[in-house]
Amino acid sequence: MMTKIRFIGALSLLSLLILSSCYKVENTFATITVTDKNGVVLPNTEVHVFPNPTEPANPPAEINQELDQFKTTDHAGQVEFDFSEYYQRGQVGLFVLNIEATSGDTLMIPGIIKVEEQVHNYETIKFPFEL
Secondary structure (H helix, E strand, O other): OHHHHHHHHHHHHHHHHHHHHOOOOOOOEEEEEEEEOOOOEOOOOEEEEEEOOOOOOOOOOOOOHHHOEEEEOOOOOEEEEEOHHHOOOOOOOOEEEEEEEEOOOOOOEEEEEEEOOOOEEEEEEEEOOOO
């Protein structure tokens, strides 16, 4: 009887270990598309993503400066940022980032993107910016 209980206990422990090792962390991406007001994509647009606040609060908040990144849109008017390395197991939500896009002589266009963990996040910025 005691051997049967030990066997069931060992089998349960082994099953738990196998099931927990099957959990796969998915990648976290943010794709930003830049278009004009008619929806035509704008290639070669500089896109800047950065955390908010940009200045430490009082008391000082920890700001990850690695999140402050610049990239240029491709021929499809898109730029992709990979934030997979910032996710930690058990974390709910990743962060919200400010977006600034600059195209040619056009003024900087603001936006924001909410980056959720383990999914592909999308946002579109339109020129010219209208209030």
